[in-house]
Amino acid sequence: MGTVRKLRADALRIFEAGLAAVDGAESVRRAVLRKGDDVLISAFDAELRVNLSEHDRLFLVGGGKAGAVMAEALVESLGEDAISAGAITVPLGSERPDIPECIEVFGATHPLPSDSAVEGVRRMLELAEGASERDLVFFLLSGGASSMLPLPADGITLADKVETTKQLLASGATIDEINAIRKHISAIKGGQFLLAARPARVISLIISDVIGDRLESVGSGPTVRDTTTFADCLEIVRRYRLSRRLPASVMKRLRDGARGKFSGPEDMPDKVFERCDNVIVSNNDVALVACQEAAESLGYATANLGSRVFGEAREVAKVMVGIAQSCQARGYPARPPCCIISGGELTVTITGDGVGGRNQEFALAAALHLSGTDGIVVLSAGTDGIDGSSDAAGAIVDGGTAARGAYEGMEITDYLARNDSFSYLDAIGDTIVTGRTGTNVMDIRLVMVDV
Template sequence: MPSPRESARAIFRAALAAADPRRAMRRALQRDGDQLRVQDRVYDLARLRNVFVIGFGKASATMAQAAEEILGDRITRGWVNVKYAHTAPLATGKIHLREAAHPLLDQNALDGTQKILEILDGATENDLVIALVSGGGSALLELPSAGVSLDDLRALTDALLRCGATINEINTLRKHSSQVKGGQLARRARQAQLLALILSDVIGSPLDTIASGPTAPDATTFADALNVIERRGLRGEIPASIVAHIARGARGEIPDTPKTGDPIFARVQNVIIADLTIACDAAVETARQLGYNTRLLSSFIQGEAREFAKFLGAIAREIDASNRPVAKLTCIVCGGETTVTLRGKGKGGRNQEIALAAAIEIAGMPNVVVLSGGTDGTDGPTDAAGAIADGETVARASAMGMDARAYLANNDAYNFFQPMGDLLLTGPTGTNVNDVMVMIVG
């Protein structure tokens, strides 16, 4: 059997492989000549004038590769916005990739969104638009509402990340400060058929939340957005232009996002092609093959990263002391997306923070390993997917002159793990289905 550290890495790699976008696209798109079957719907390619491809998200370049492999001879043209360094080689030359920033917006995202809208504006009822949607799409597809600037949206995103807002709260405000989110991209597609192929990075895969739901009905309202502002105390933290716009909407002065039952969705098909469940199931299967008594604890993990780490530590101690709830050798698999409330000025991400906080909780337990990684290969504004820790991590760090608790207090997990060689460095993976956490108790 591989060492616990090697096992944890192998289990994480299996999760990544299961969520590969090209594999997911081939599962979703079944082509037989001019017949393209997607679930229970068949598109007759011979009757279509054009097939356009648009995309936005961290995994959308890899999805575009698969689209070319399956439909390359029928694609008219396309435009895909991707995160910097998340590109992929495209063979046909018909689909243009535009790199842009994530999680904070830049001008490239806005310029690329205008190109996507130009394609939609030219599409007719005889055309099919295929939208490749993945996590990160909220930042990579954007056209601000009237009176709202790029700098305003940047300030909004920064304030939301700093206050520890949930992904649902973030998306509620994004949708109501935008002209493309919350079903508004589908509205812009007009008469064309719209097929959205979605790689989900949101717990439970709600269509209205992934990438801020540009092709799905929106259940949130301007009133909901205003409530988030009040609940999080954001009136003095976000630009006045956004507060004013949302307040106008809450008073009914601006049309809200399209809701369930809007006729625009009659010509829209939204399909989840891969999500966290697939990744976690693969991790569990690999752990069992390696000989571990394995449990999927939950694929709905949310909340503060360091609090989740305390929970993992408590489970590790219970297993070590009593072989409950699972007997050793044990592997616990979790999935989800935690948040970090920034208290310091260090460098890191939620997965690195989980690993650092867990290292403190399992200190002195050399038989325990915790790995936490983002399936997109990037955790926060760093080049690491996450980190790996064990019961000796804190002692090793102390011998190197590092105080684990001080680094955690400063949200500086990256600079803690880097000199120890314990960062999880995968590079951009081409996929994005939330985070996977692996704990081994030997």
């Protein structure tokens, strides 16, 4: 038990190090440096230079789970005097008092869009449409923006978008597939914000929450060319048997678009994108490397499996437990004590009516396969602090999780069948609760192994 307690404590410390590395405010501060009128924007392989004296006005717009702290940090980096006006959408309750009054803040909900967020997007477009060739627009984008930057296309209501999102989330579709449909029923996604902003210069600062950092999928790419089509959307509908579950207005738009009755975001001309730069300032890999460094500082050998792990949470849990057992038995891919690190984003096909999310589903499934074993601890948590429909970020489990639940009269298989992972894990104290973190770079999974 002493070994398990230490593994659990170290796993939490390593997770916290990963979170700190991708803090939304710090990510912007690292990337944006102003000296006089010169602004250097540098992150990963990107480097941009902007001279503020060449621009008459500077607008700040955007949205996402890190929207408030990103805006606060950008104002700090550029100076409040540099900002002419702005509008951002942020999670309800995360409004920041240090954001200047010239930036309007609109509360938004996630994962389902809200009326207040629609109002915020309309204000952003008003500012963009009033921008001239000598104006500069900063667009701050982070995970969650697909639901927090809603503006339904003609013929689609907000209620239609809400129902579409519900059905897509429950279907087991990947985030790329979900966002493909979102873009084709939206008036801002898929690069369409740039239609309003032309001819102003636009710089997007992006915290990526998608596998492979595909820019068109982060927040459904309001400043990025879309490569999906209406035909792709209909294929996604067919794949997940959604044609009778999506609103009639949505199906009509997708079918009419596929027939060529009107153009989609993918048909926008190249000139729309000529004055836009998209810069990733943080991503899942940054968090995983920080976890790796923290684990090694604590004396663990590490194996970083990277940020491209995907699949059904329960199935991936089997694989990760198998890797842990291989470490114990054969010292491969790492010799204990070791920490196996992975990121990315898993999916859950919902068949029950319980409370939980992909991280807790993964953890509870892992606990089922760990039952009775010693020396292995599994942590899985979302970097945004919210996992699915619960108030937890994720969970941390070990070989005794099943026994602790059984003592309370609970069986893991019953709770998995209901997609009710939170209720099980919370009852035995295995959930991780962080509150909103001010960032979102997908998930962190840690498998701690000792002999």
